[in-house]
Amino acid sequence: MPKTPPPIPPSSDAPSVPASATPRNEYTVDELARVTDTTVRNVRAYQDRGLLEPPEKRGRVGVYDDTHVSRLKLINHLLTRGYTLANIQDLIMAVDEGHDLRSILGLETAIGSRWSRERPKKYSLLELLQMFGDKASPSALGKAVDLGLLERDGLSFVSGSPTALAAGATMAKEGIPLADLLDAVGIARPHFNAVAKALVDLVVRQLDRYDADALPPPADVPALVDAIWRVRPLAMVLVESEMNRALEEASGDYLGDRVAAIMEKKLGHAPEGTAAERTAAKKDKPRK
Template structure:
């Protein structure tokens, strides 16, 4: 990565906020670097060069927000596409000085800002052992790091979703092997990635009314930003609803038959071939009903 110079002019103002009142995530410089996959050194260098607005000062602590996250994601994206920092600086200057380009930064935050309000949390190895017990084996921790569930930070670990870590610890205490739980995450992730892409496409499709290489007219941007902020939580609700539906069907298929067999045995009616046949027919009916719903 090029070594940014501090001789260039500073940004005249912070990126424009969304027109609507939206949840505001806040970050320390370390947290900002972590969630944007960069380094504290780069954050400070971009500030010196004028590519990134300075943080809000609260005493001796600098507080960043989602506008900084969006700006850093834009910088990272442009660097990955081969732009130099000088090119990016010219673009940012145009953004900060041009009315039409400035208005688009509201969309940048609405679309590119984080969807979660969770703050990253650091865990010591002792904390993880207390939470997961002997299930937090070296191989399980290595798998969690490989999946990005945890990130190494010296001798500690960091999670961007502490609630997921807490849920995993509870499941582990209930007897579910941690290795199996991580395998389930690994299997499910490609499907969630596909779901996320489909839903993000729905949200971002609000831009399809405009030409691909053209900015929306300034007068349209506030309404467009409002629409995207309204759609974002609805996409999460849709995912949760579909997940609950799928869990109910899966548990009905598997656990229902298992419990029925146990009840039959306890009541003195062993699950003979006839009962097994009936259960197979019931499962087939449920599968046919789901396929019929899907076609509709």
């Protein structure tokens, strides 16, 4: 039997953002396939089997949204767990018939939808050369593909984050070697993955109030979904705040060390105490 915790109280620090009022990402069928790591053919097949709702028609174009993203992620996850499409179809039919499985699948969009509103963008090799100049060497492009920053699409490349790509191009034009920039991404990624895991745990911990093998009661789902939508943007604020703090500390330490080195050269001798003692004293000094 599921636990029956008290209703989730509304937060006084953040406005209530019901799922229906949350801005949604929109995708063409190609973009949908790309962001969910599947194929257009699979998307069509899942629609034909009733596993995926058809897109909204705007003229001759089908428009998908985050509900399709979360459903495809669920299908992909269940397939990797060994379930067949027939099993998953039975599950979806049970949901459509109003069984309690709706309680967990009703959280699909709140938990599984994309956190970014960026749309993937395709670039020709010429466009990348215009952005990065001669720094867009074959080895650099290959490393960017290995890191998932770019995806090959025939003779073109697709970026899942055009903003990040533009930022990298600007940094390269400012003289930062592209190889060093890509190395920094590779070094930082495991740390970002750890931070993301911790923050996703915060979001989905709302489900820990129930038994691991039990579903939330249907009556609890609206408040649960509402709470998750409130926590998501707050988690992003926390990431930005902590990143700003870390950058300020790292750049301040570097500036202080650089100035100290100049003073040592000018004075002809180092200040009293070892480097470790000076660092410890700096950390012990009260902040103003």
